């Protein structure tokens with residue numbers, strides 16, 4: 203893109219450099235746990251993560267691992283491994299990366315990032331983000347031949363209905379003894395409630411951090427924030443998450459107080475819907491040359507880590523897990539987005555039509571239509587994939603983005 | 616001739632159902648195998664299974680990306696084109712993500728049409744899920760009662776169950792004739808017999824099936840002797856040109872476990888005890904479709920069908936973007952391979968693309984026939 207303003211180099215927040223360290227600690231922790239013979243479960247997005255930390259079961263996130271592989275440009279070869287074994291190119295690329303590893307070189311191949319994925323003792327997944335997740339896990343179970351538990355849920359409109367809440371909690375009440383029995387752990391409510399406190403504290407700080415990005419100029423853009431989100435997915439209930447998020451929040455707060463933005467001359471504010479292209483996070487920072495910043499993401503705000511009212515911890519625990527973007531009906535997504543566009547003072551929305559994550563991508567056209575009609579906010583659709591770079595066409599996407607920014611600039615002036 | 620009657624129904628299913636609406640019957644569009652059609656029938660409505668069309672999708676493209684799959688897109692297209700206005704309503708269950716999203720889109724873009732979502736779990740295991748499944752079915756029943764303004768009478772439901780069960784038994788008999796050696800029913804007729812059941816009233820369908828079975832009993836089987844018997848698996852097979860193609864390649868469908876076939880009709884409702892509970896139990900226990908977990912009963916069904924028909928190979932006809940089936944396929948393929956049964960995967964988007972499919976099927980049939988598979 204043509205440079206019209208000087209660009210700030212490096213991270214907007216110094217604390218963001220800590221993200222790589224936390225991530226490394228997490229994966230090293232997993233390997234250590236495995237080596238010490240303690241239980242390891244493979245879990246997926248939106249599983250009741252706090253339970254695992256409270257029970258001393260290490261929750262290993264293959265989805266994150268797939269994102270890591272994508273970010274270091276290793277996803278394609280692993281996707282191809284899975285495709286060679288008959289898994290369609292149309293399937294979720296996180297699953298293809300994972301199945302490429304599991305069915306290909308094997309989970310502990312030294313050539314893999316962080317020395318590989320620790321073998322699971324058990325599989326726990328949920329239908330909350332999508333149905334294919336469950337199917338993917340069934341393939342993994344077929345391979346490892348280990349116990350699996352699936353937490354079901356139906357999609358929600360807020361407020362969550364009591365019956366939906368009870369459905370979720372009923373399964374949690376089945377999951378706990380199942381984990382105890384299969385993995386030889388013991389559930390203690392006190393420890394669990396303590397873990398919930400840690401989780402909620404982390405979520406609180408994270409949401410404060412996101413709210414700081416309503417400031418004009420915004421203290422930090424999407425590229426950096428996508429790199430920072432991981433502990434919210436996998437480490438809720440772990441004190442390290444609070445520590446890291448506090449550093450981020452405090453630094454962002456300082457910036458906002460000083461009126462210091464990630465861009466020197468912020469002119470256009472953008473939002474992003476769907477999972478980012480992990481192999482191409484640069485997409486977010488490229489727009490900065492045009493004085494535009496991505497300062498809002500449905501993915502970072504509503505996919506994990508909602509708040510919990512711990513006066514009623516079980517209800518709050520259930521609601522938090524059900525109250526996520528991927529589990530929202532289209533009507534709920536519309537309501538939420540309309541609210542946030544105003545709150546974050548967005549000039550435009552970029553919808554990633556992510557061919558992998560169908561649940562995220564279906565309904566996006568409705569969202570675009572509504573925000574245009576109700577708020578006059580325009581959107582751009584780009585077609586791609588979160589982990590498989592073959593689905594991304596650089597040149598036409600750039601041209602589209604350029605034109606979109608020009609249009610938004612025109613609207614502003 | 617009953618064979619002609621069955622195939623005629625399939626030339627224009629919507630046109631056929633429109634006629635009923637004109638005659639004052641209420642037709643209810645149903646979307647998958649977890650809609651308890653017995654309830655609809657007992658409320659004196661005609662369930663019509665929506666299976667999309669092969670026509671191109673234009674209006675629905677605005678709302679659903681290509682990767683939502685042809686079936687969901689095509690059904691939405693039919694609705695947006697105004698081709699479903701004669702339906703009293705639409706019922707879908709919480710099956711695949713695409714179908715679930717279709718419910719939201721229906722509410723938003725097809726205003727004024729009654730639409731019901733049966734919000735059942737996808738995981739058919741565990742006490743909690745069982746309770747929630749039952750509750751979702753009961754809520755649907757209540758919604759239906761409100762819609763018709765009449766409570767669901769136990770006696771009427773018992774009669775409906777009997778009609779549906781008879782239908783299932785007749786279809787099973789047809790399946791047995793299909794897999795007899797030599798076959799006593801052609802694959803084409805079997806497929807027409809199954810698919811027409813989604814359009815006709817169950818009473819009429821039963822009548823046709825009885826006639827069909829009777830005519831098969833009288834006829835001496837004279838064909839199919841040299842055709843290689845194959846099993847067909849997948850979520851949906853509505854492309855009626857596929858079976859003639861198979862035959863031209865020297866093979867025939869001897870059994871199937873299609874979502875629009877035996878997975879739909881195989882399980883009966885227990886006719887003793889409370890009829891409402893019995894219907895619900897039937898759907899909870901039926902052979903799970905690919906979008907339901909666990910997968911084991913589905914696999915066992917597939918296997919038992921192959922054993923029954925002595926099929927020498929399996930063709931998976933899988934809808935493009937139907938993730939559920941795409942995940943199952945390599946697992947099934949490997950398990951079959953371990954048993955020495957070869958398989959072939961064909962992509963479909965309600966239709967199977969002619970020439971490329973022909974070449975692949977021909978090669979596959981040659982391999983199966985030659986026993987070169989290892």
Ligand code: SF4
Pocket residue numbers: 247265294295296297331332333334335477528558559560561562
């Ligand atoms: S399809 Fe989307 S929600 Fe489902 S596993 Fe893949 S990335 Fe996660």
Ligand code: SF4
Pocket residue numbers: 683684686687710711712713714850851906934936937938939940
């Ligand atoms: S074929 Fe699969 S994805 Fe398509 S509607 Fe049926 S279950 Fe859903």
